[in-house]
Every structure is written in structure tokens, then in C-alpha cells.
Amino acid sequence: MAEGSGGMEPSIRNRIYLDNAATTRMKEEVLQEMLPFFCETYANPSAIYGFAGEAKRAVRLARERAAALIGAKPTEIYFTSGGTESDNWALRGVAETYADRGRHIIVSAIEHHAVLHTCQYLERQGFSVTYLPVEEDGKVMPGTLKRAMRPDTILVSVMVANNEIGTLQPLAALSGIVHEKGALFHTDAVQAYGHVPLPVQELGIDLLSASGHKLGGPKGVGILYCRENLRLLPLLHGGAQERGRRAGTLNVPGIVGFGKAAELAGETLPERMERISALRDHLIDSVLAKIPDTRLSGHRQDRLPGNAHFCFRDIEGESLLILLDQQGICASGGSACASGASEPSHVLAAIGLPNDLARGALRLTLSEETTREEIDVTAETLKEIVGRLREMKVGP
Ligand SMILES: Cc1ncc(COP(=O)(O)O)c(C=O)c1O
Structure with a gap:
């Protein structure tokens, strides 16, 4: 051995x-950065007293670090409970928000079940979903996507990299086709965030899901990147956290860990x-x-x-x-x-x-x-x- x-x-x-x-x-450095936020700096960052300030600042720093890794603005980052929630939110959120424009969604046939099962749910709600075939090497061909686009297509979701066979997709070519037709482009980057460069603007990404535990961060925390000025109805309803878009007391240690993992990933x-x-x-x-x-x-x-x-x-x-x-x-x-x-x-x-x-x-x-x-x-x-x-x- x-x-x-x-x-x-x-x-x-x-x-x-x-x-x-x-x-x-x-990573050990991630754990060390998280630890104070369990028993020492445990205040709810939404509180207004001074004791909450440190937690608030830590969340702000984590948001900046999470954004920096993909060339996004901190205000474009929403913390979630992980990749599954981010995928659910992106698909259901876009479907509900833009249903008046159209009810057609396109995804690749090799998406993670967090995307595929959400599509099945949306089909039950009256949306129509096209599952794009892929080549032998797992690639989605831009021509295949072009042919599948319809006037009522509101969203295309193709993952950056497949979680089983690892194939990377030609994101810029795909998003170009999507935007030409006025639809939105979401990508599940759970396997790729922190492992390959993902400049969201250059790649034409409107929404992106990532998860902390795939890059040396904690489990149960993720992000949804949502391009500035994009309307998106919440998935979780309740408090006004995350600018009213994702309710629930912030998972401060997890968010801090996510931010640290993103920072370390960017450095190396x-x-x-x-x-x-x-x-x-x-x-x-x-x-x-x-x-x-x-x-x-x-x-x-x-x-x-x-x-x-x-x-x-x-x-x-x-x-x-x-x-x-x-x-x-x-x-x-x-x-x-x-x-x-x-x-x-x-x-x-x-x-x-x-x-x-x-x-x-x-x-x-x-x-x-x-x-x-x-x-x-x-x-x-x-x-x-x-x-x-x-x-x-x-x-x-
Ligand atoms: C491509 C992909 N999407 C989504 C997920 C779900 O992420 P999470 O475990 O953070 O819910 C995974 C997890 O393996 C994944 O590989």
C-alpha cells in the first residue's frame, strides 16, 4: 500500500x-477560518447590534471571494445550501419568472439529477423540456442546440463539466446561440468551480451553480451566481436574507468556509x-x-x-x-x-x-x-x- x-x-x-x-x-485553513463562527462569533448577521458586525463582515468577505473566482460582482452571488438547491432555484426560478415569455426549456441529456429531476417536475407543471443528445465523447454540439431552440425557449442549462465522465462543454459557443434567441443560459458548475477558469462574462453565463464541498470547502453550502439585473423569483420564501431572494438564517460558518475555499482555489x-x-x-x-x-x-x-x-x-x-x-x-x-x-x-x-x-x-x-x-x-x-x-x- x-x-x-x-x-x-x-x-x-x-x-x-x-x-x-x-x-x-x-482544507485545514478552511476549518480554521470557520471555527470562530460556531461558538465565539455566533451572532446572526442580520442583527443590528455591534456583536453581529463581525459575522456580517465575514459573510461580505466570503461573497467577494466567491465572486472573484468567476470574475463576478459580489452582489451577483447568493449563498444556498449547495449545488442541488442552486440548480433547483435556477431552473424553477427562471421557469416561474419568465413563463409569460415561453414555457420551453432545453437541457443536455447528461445533466446531474438535480437538473434532470427538476425538469421532470417542471414538465408536470406544464413546461416542455428538450433533452439534448450528446456526442460519443459527451459533448453537446452547438449545431444540435441551434436546431433545438424555439421561439418559446426561455432557458438552456448545460453543465460546465460532467460529474461522471468529466467532459467539458463549449460554453461560449452554446451561450452565444442561447442569447441570439433571447433566452437565458444556466450552467451547473458544481464539478468545475475552482477547478477550471470560469470567467462568467466572457463565457456568457447568466446563472451558475457551485457547491463548497467539491473544492475543499464544507458540505451543505453553495452559491447561485445570478447576473446583475436579472429577475429571478425566490425558491425559498421567508425572511429578507440575501436581498430578499433566498430566505433563511445565513449559514455563517459554511459561507465563511466556502469563501476561504474559493480564495485558496483561485490562488493555485x-x-x-x-x-x-x-x-x-x-x-x-x-x-x-x-x-x-x-x-x-x-x-x-x-x-x-x-x-x-x-x-x-x-x-x-x-x-x-x-x-x-x-x-x-x-x-x-x-x-x-x-x-x-x-x-x-x-x-x-x-x-x-x-x-x-x-x-x-x-x-x-x-x-x-x-x-x-x-x-x-x-x-x-x-x-x-x-x-x-x-x-x-x-x-x-
Ligand atoms: C454536477 C453536479 N451537480 C449538482 C450536484 C449536487 O451538489 P450538492 O451535493 O452540493 O447538492 C453534484 C454533486 O455531486 C454534481 O456533481
Whole structure:
């Protein structure tokens, strides 16, 4: 087993964690910045007495940091309970606000369930939804979107990067088509915020969802970026927090943690992308070289720096995950939300993978803490496990 970074408790040292798309380890600096806001500076930032001032200032700083990472204004950032809420709010909010202009929405077929299930809900409310097909590499073709646009289209939602296969989408080309037709463009950036540059203005993004726990921040806190001067009805009704758009007492420690994680991510983004992409490529090359009948899913280059996704022919993904776990390797068969459910992934179906390949899916997602030694151990372990499983299947 690989010896990871020194100085950590043994259980962490002996584990190879390659499921960073499911969640990341919260950074120590993030925790330190959050801690005072639990038991010391615990005032409600909406209060007017002086004691609330520090919490108020901390929320303001977090908003500035969250905005800076995507070149947005702080007033364009709304704190939420995470990616799921932000996606729900963007879709339901736009649908309700602009229903008088049209009732047609377009999303890609490979969106996260936070988007897809919200679309199903909206269909039940009388909206019509087009689910755009994607190419074999997971890309949405601008021409496909162009053909799907209708005079009554009010919103298009295409994720920055897919959570299973990591494919990055041509956002600027897509948003250009959307705006030409006078509709709004939302993107689910939960896997991408803090991992790839996302200049919202250059990319023509009107609404963007992100989540703290995917970039070394806490769980249960996210943002919705909503372009200035855009009308958007609230999803949650109640108090006047977040300028009357998102009710509920602010999760001050979580928001502070989100802001710190965003700041740290911004400071290291280019070097981190380069280092993690190189490790990812080493992993992809090693696995494809060592293990026959293996297919890389997604686009070879246009993918998240930390994402490698393979399909092994004649392998049951679940057995693979269990055997990897026995070797201390944490991996996933697809999205964290889908694991446990044995249905084939809608993403792999959409890229046209036949079931015999889709069943043997494995997602390995790296972080800045991943070492080359961990990658080498993982590739070697995989080779041994896949070989063993295939032998068992063929019999003596
Ligand atoms: C692409 C994508 N969207 C939305 C979500 C949901 O985010 P959260 O866990 O913050 O609710 C996830 C979580 O895995 C995701 O990967």
C-alpha cells in the first residue's frame, strides 16, 4: 500500500482516496477560518447590534471571494445550501419568472439529477423540456442546440463539466446561440468551480451553480451566481436574507468556509490544473496500457483535470469497487448519487455505451493531494483485480 503524505493519521495515510468528484477533504485553513463562527462569533448577521458586525463582515468577505473566482460582482452571488438547491432555484426560478415569455426549456441529456429531476417536475407543471443528445465523447454540439431552440425557449442549462465522465462543454459557443434567441443560459458548475477558469462574462453565463464541498470547502453550502439585473423569483420564501431572494438564517460558518475555499482555489488554479492534469494523463495512459479491453470515457483532452473514467469489458463495476476498497482504494462507479442503484448510468447510455461496457464503469477522481505513487499503486492494483475478475468469469 502506498505511503501517502506524511504527518497524517494512519487511516488517512493508508487510504488512496480517488473519489474527489463525490466530495473533497476539507482544507485545514478552511476549518480554521470557520471555527470562530460556531461558538465565539455566533451572532446572526442580520442583527443590528455591534456583536453581529463581525459575522456580517465575514459573510461580505466570503461573497467577494466567491465572486472573484468567476470574475463576478459580489452582489451577483447568493449563498444556498449547495449545488442541488442552486440548480433547483435556477431552473424553477427562471421557469416561474419568465413563463409569460415561453414555457420551453432545453437541457443536455447528461445533466446531474438535480437538473434532470427538476425538469421532470417542471414538465408536470406544464413546461416542455428538450433533452439534448450528446456526442460519443459527451459533448453537446452547438449545431444540435441551434436546431433545438424555439421561439418559446426561455432557458438552456448545460453543465460546465460532467460529474461522471468529466467532459467539458463549449460554453461560449452554446451561450452565444442561447442569447441570439433571447433566452437565458444556466450552467451547473458544481464539478468545475475552482477547478477550471470560469470567467462568467466572457463565457456568457447568466446563472451558475457551485457547491463548497467539491473544492475543499464544507458540505451543505453553495452559491447561485445570478447576473446583475436579472429577475429571478425566490425558491425559498421567508425572511429578507440575501436581498430578499433566498430566505433563511445565513449559514455563517459554511459561507465563511466556502469563501476561504474559493480564495485558496483561485490562488493555485493554473499550477494545480497543470499538475493534476499531468497525473490524470499518467493514470489514463497506465491503465490503458496495462489492461486490455478497456475504454476511456469522455473526451481525451477536454475533460476536468482530475477526472479519469474507464469502462472494462466483462467486468461488474460493483465487484471492482468492492475489491478496490479491500485494497484501501476509494473509487466510484459513476456519480455518488447513483451508486447503490444498479441501473445503468444515464450518462453512459447517452454517450451510446453498450450495457456490457457500461456495467464495468469506474470513475477515479484526483485532487491536489493525490501523489504519483498513489496513481502507480492504483493502476497496478486495478490490473491485478480486473485480471482476477475476468479469470473468474471465464472459469478454469
Ligand atoms: C454536477 C453536479 N451537480 C449538482 C450536484 C449536487 O451538489 P450538492 O451535493 O452540493 O447538492 C453534484 C454533486 O455531486 C454534481 O456533481
